[in-house]
Amino acid sequence: MTRSRGVTCPYCFASVAPQRILFRCRGQAGRRQGCAPVLDKALAAYTGSTAGASLPPVFAASGRKGRADCPDCDLPTGNRACPECHNPLPSAYCDSPGRIVALVGAKNAGKSTYIAVLLHELMNRVGTELDASLVACDDRTIERYKRDFARPLLEERRLLPTTASAATAPREPLVYLLTRTRRGRFSRARNDSLALVLFDTAGEDLRSREVTDLHLRYLEAADAIIFLVDPLELPGARTGLRDAVAAPPGAGDDPDSEPLNVIARVTEALRLRHGTRPGEPLPVPVAVALTKIDVLRPGLLSQSALHRSRSGTGVLDLDDRDAVDEQVRALLHDWRAGQLDTYLGQQYADHALFGLSALGAVPDDGRVGAGGVRPYRAEDPLLWLLYRFGMLDGVRPESRSGG
Numbered sequence: 001m002t003r004s005r006g007v008t009c010p011y012c013f014a015s016v017a018p019q020r021i022l023f024r025c026r027g028q029a030g031r032r033q034g035c036a037p038v039l040d041k042a043l044a045a046y047t048g049s050t051a052g053a054s055l056p057p058v059f060a061a062s063g064r065k066g067r068a069d070c071p072d073c074d075l076p077t078g079n080r081a082c083p084e085c086h087n088p089l090p091s092a093y094c095d096s097p098g099r100i101v102a103l104v105g106a107k108n109a110g111k112s113t114y115i116a117v118l119l120h121e122l123m124n125r126v127g128t129e130l131d132a133s134l135v136a137c138d139d140r141t142i143e144r145y146k147r148d149f150a151r152p153l154l155e156e157r158r159l160l161p162t163t164a165s166a167a168t169a170p171r172e173p174l175v176y177l178l179t180r181t182r183r184g185r186f187s188r189a190r191n192d193s194l195a196l197v198l199f200d201t202a203g204e205d206l207r208s209r210e211v212t213d214l215h216l217r218y219l220e221a222a223d224a225i226i227f228l229v230d231p232l233e234l235p236g237a238r239t240g241l242r243d244a245v246a247a248p249p250g251a252g253d254d255p256d257s258e259p260l261n262v263i264a265r266v267t268e269a270l271r272l273r274h275g276t277r278p279g280e281p282l283p284v285p286v287a288v289a290l291t292k293i294d295v296l297r298p299g300l301l302s303q304s305a306l307h308r309s310r311s312g313t314g315v316l317d318l319d320d321r322d323a324v325d326e327q328v329r330a331l332l333h334d335w336r337a338g339q340l341d342t343y344l345g346q347q348y349a350d351h352a353l354f355g356l357s358a359l360g361a362v363p364d365d366g367r368v369g370a371g372g373v374r375p376y377r378a379e380d381p382l383l384w385l386l387y388r389f390g391m392l393d394g395v396r397p398e399s400r401s402g403g
């Protein structure tokens, strides 16, 4: 993928040349005589509120080394800001190749739940496995992750509310820096960093062709797509469900929310940016995941690739990958959703199929099941994307030719 050397602002998705990045004065702290806070109109326009928008001023400077002196108070600052929306551009974000991962799917597909669980996995079990740290790039990300995702779902074990449309609530991305230490056999350990931008879209906003401006820019800026599909919404999947699981009321009744129609709208947005001809496949890798696979009959999964846990050795097991891909493809075809696979194959140069469960069990009455959140293969799509981005090795344990 070719991208300009600039930075894509993770808040407004403007593409910013490095010399245009602004600095923000560090202001008055302790005995430091920095500039006083003033209302930042650009920032207030972005958040839709003046609350929290009174900050020390921004200024332009050639700050190639990541620092500049404030023209008013002479104090040096390393705080950078987007010239368009004035949101902070964390230095780790400016300095590392950023990858914007668009997480899309119909209403109720499981996007918010997935974000909560995936980030938690990366900060804990999977992070350890990969020798990787996941660190939030700004304070708002830390706060928002805690308030909107981790606390309700993981601590209080309540299901997350429907995500509000971007038309009514300002959407904020979650911006993280993922750093992996790699120890090559012959070379010294080195660190690879990747800025990961996740944006929790409201399924509601992907229902119509008039996707909001912000969504359009987000989708156009995406380096990879994770597309979540709820098997409960696939009419043909009903026979494969556990007896206790009822399809959601009205499932499959709204053609605008059908997975194929949602991905078609996303694809149209991506074509705008890439300027590809209609018959030409898009270069953006797409991970398509069936969510909530805990609702499937146990018999459907036994002796299948999806039933096995991943080996978990800090590499991508390509044999396992092929087997899961095959199995999910077979499930989609059995469920009369083979069209989805065919469409993705036509539109994208590279798509991979996954099956996962963020919760690990069917929730009950608005709450996570009694055993707590027990994710199953939730990290698989991200591992594949890391592999595609060159940050994770792929191996074939069974055939010794790989590696």
Ligand SMILES: Nc1nc2c(ncn2[C@@H]2O[C@H](COP(=O)(O)OP(=O)(O)OP(=O)(O)O)[C@@H](O)[C@H]2O)c(=O)[nH]1
Residues within 6 Å of the ligand: 105, 106, 107, 108, 109, 110, 111, 112, 113, 114, 159, 160, 161, 162, 163, 164, 201, 202, 203, 204, 291, 292, 293, 294, 295, 356, 357, 358, 359, 360, 361, 362, 363
């Ligand atoms: N059985 C099961 N149900 C799940 C799982 N993840 C989510 N759900 C159910 O799906 C519902 C919707 O999940 P959300 O994560 O809020 O869905 P969303 O895609 O963010 O929906 P919108 O915000 O409306 O676009 C949850 O309230 C749960 O009932 C899972 O792993 N297993």
Ligand SMILES: [Mg+2]
Residues within 6 Å of the ligand: 111, 112, 113, 161, 162, 163, 200, 201, 202, 203
């Ligand atoms: Mg949501």
Ligand SMILES: [Zn+2]
Residues within 6 Å of the ligand: 009, 010, 011, 012, 013, 014, 082, 083, 084, 085, 086, 087
């Ligand atoms: Zn911006």
Ligand SMILES: [Zn+2]
Residues within 6 Å of the ligand: 025, 026, 027, 034, 035, 056, 070, 071, 072, 073, 074, 075
């Ligand atoms: Zn100043």
